[in-house]
Amino acid sequence: MSIILPYLLMIVVLLFTLTTIAAWLIWLERRMLALWQDRYGPNRAGPFGLLIVVADTIKLFFKEDWIPPFADKTIFVIAPTLIGATVLMSFVIIPYAPGILIADLSIGLLFFLAMSSLGVYSIVLGGWASNNKYSLLGALRGASQMISYEVFMGLSLMGVVMLSGSFRLTDIVLAQKGGWFIITQPVGFVIFMIAGIAETHRLPFDIPEAESELVAGFHSEYSGMKFGMFFIGEYLGITLISAMAVTLFFGGWLGPAFLPPLIWFALKTFIFILFFILLRASLPRPRYDQLMEYGWKVLLPVALLNLLITGGIVLMMNK
Amino acid sequence: MISILRTIGLTFLHMFRKRETIQYPEEKVVLHPRWRGRIVLTRDPDMGERCVGCYLCAAACPVDCISLQATEDENGRRYPEFFRINFSRCIFCGYCEEACPTYAIQLIPDFEMAEYNRQNLVYEKEDLLINSEGKYPGYNYYKVAGLAAGIKAKGEGDNEDPPVDIHSLLP
Numbered sequence: 001m002s003i004i005l006p007y008l009l010m011i012v013v014l015l016f017t018l019t020t021i022a023a024w025l026i027w028l029e030r031r032m033l034a035l036w037q038d039r040y041g042p043n044r045a046g047p048f049g050l051l052i053v054v055a056d057t058i059k060l061f062f063k064e065d066w067i068p069p070f071a072d073k074t075i076f077v078i079a080p081t082l083i084g085a086t087v088l089m090s091f092v093i094i095p096y097a098p099g100i101l102i103a104d105l106s107i108g109l110l111f112f113l114a115m116s117s118l119g120v121y122s123i124v125l126g127g128w129a130s131n132n133k134y135s136l137l138g139a140l141r142g143a144s145q146m147i148s149y150e151v152f153m154g155l156s157l158m159g160v161v162m163l164s165g166s167f168r169l170t171d172i173v174l175a176q177k178g179g180w181f182i183i184t185q186p187v188g189f190v191i192f193m194i195a196g197i198a199e200t201h202r203l204p205f206d207i208p209e210a211e212s213e214l215v216a217g218f219h220s221e222y223s224g225m226k227f228g229m230f231f232i233g234e235y236l237g238i239t240l241i242s243a244m245a246v247t248l249f250f251g252g253w254l255g256p257a258f259l260p261p262l263i264w265f266a267l268k269t270f271i272f273i274l275f276f277i278l279l280r281a282s283l284p285r286p287r288y289d290q291l292m293e294y295g296w297k298v299l300l301p302v303a304l305l306n307l308l309i310t311g312g313i314v315l316m317m318n319k
Numbered sequence: 320m321i322s323i324l325r326t327i328g329l330t331f332l333h334m335f336r337k338r339e340t341i342q343y344p345e346e347k348v349v350l351h352p353r354w355r356g357r358i359v360l361t362r363d364p365d366m367g368e369r370c371v372g373c374y375l376c377a378a379a380c381p382v383d384c385i386s387l388q389a390t391e392d393e394n395g396r397r398y399p400e401f402f403r404i405n406f407s408r409c410i411f412c413g414y415c416e417e418a419c420p421t422y423a424i425q426l427i428p429d430f431e432m433a434e435y436n437r438q439n440l441v442y443e444k445e446d447l448l449i450n451s452e453g454k455y456p457g458y459n460y461y462k463v464a465g466l467a468a469g470i471k472a473k474g475e476g477d478n479e480d481p482p483v484d485i486h487s488l489l490p
Contacts, residue, residue: 035333035334036330036331037333038333038336038337038338038339038340039338039339040338040340040342278327278330278331279327281330282329282330283323283326
């Protein structure tokens with residue numbers, strides 16, 4: 001019991017922190033978007049408009065939780081829970097600071113890749129069960145986008161694995177003591193970020209929901225808290241990709257000693273989250289075929305080339 | 320690729336720009352003097368009502384939101400007995416202002432007319448009349464009209480000659 005209790009406590013704290021962060025990211029995104037578009041954003045409810053999240057949540061809870069009569073009810077209800085669950089599962093393996101992590105899996109990176117691929121089920125099932133042509137189109141796009149970008153995401157991370165010689169995320173972080181992997185793996189980082197944006201289907205790669213083409217894509221038929229689940233899942237996804245980018249390329253909790261490791265980790269992650277929002281503020285959405293073409297014709301060869309060169313250099317160094 | 324990075328950089332620099340938002344209830348919007356907002360009835364320099372109850376505004380109104388009834392006082396001066404504008408219908412097109420021959424009805428730069436009760440948007444004459452000459456100061460219809468209605472005697476108005484004595488042969 002005494003072994004399990006700290007774990008349980010940490011899980012509860014982590015769940016609470018992550019969902020709170022995800023909720024307040026909505027406020028952050030709206031404020032930052034506004035900042036980059038010469039506006040103010042929500043600034044009325046509470047200090048700096050922070051309570052807009054509370055108002056939004058209350059609104060979502062009191063909205064009619066409508067299940068369309070033409071929808072496949074069971075799957076329609078299950079789909080929104082999947083995205084949040086899979087993303088939250090990935091947070092299990094992230095080392096926040098020395099000692100502050102839930103599971104130090106020896107295949108941590110593979111676990112992350114697996115879980116982020118599973119997230120696509122939420123989109124596909126949600127779009128499919130909605131029984132709406134736009135939802136289905138969105139789901140189809142989501143599926144193909146996830147499948148193709150998952151490939152480069154995995155490949156781009158293999159360079160990191162080669163350099164650190166381990167799939168365990170703590171080992172990867174500790175291997176960066178001499179120098180962050182962004183210095184040795186800049187190409188891998190760029191590909192990982194692009195794939196990460198596509199994985200979280202954030203702008204500019206929000207093709208599954210593309211509101212100007214597909215109403216709201218896979219979640220057109222969702223309302224109330226079910227829609228809220230998709231929303232929270234998206235923001236959790238941003239946090240996850242930011243945290244992973246920090247862990248894999250920016251030295252995780254490592255940093256000068258004047259700040260505690262956890263703060264370093266949070267700070268770096270926060271900067272990446274801001275970068276995600278900045279991307280949304282600045283870039284237009286590519287066409288669907290452009291996205292696929294870009295993925296398969298540019299990113300895949302570059303990722304493979306990066307892998308080849310990294311492998312060669314590692315071999316040379318070890319001789 | 321370079322253009323994408325440039326776009327991101329330029330968007331980032333927008334952080335230091337001036338905000339475009341007008342924080343409305345605290346900051347007010349700058350409205351130009353001829354902005355078409357709330358409708359008022361103006362008075363002439365003697366503080367008499369300018370409206371002569373000609374019904375041209377009601378006829379011009381595309382949504383039929385103006386209703387009035389003309390009457391006359393003991394001097395033969397026409398004025399509206401009641402003048403009612405239903406602002407829940409008004410589209411602020413300004414046709415009434417254009418139609419008005421005496422500059423009585425005018426649109427002013429004010430849009431803050433929200434009400435909880437729809438009935439409160441029906442403005443009566445006492446709500447519409449203001450103690451001002453509006454956009455045309457100094458204009459007094461009955462001073463330039465050919466009609467003597469207690470404001471001036473016959474031939475004593477502006478730009479008006481005294482009546483000719485038709486019994487005299489002198490020029």
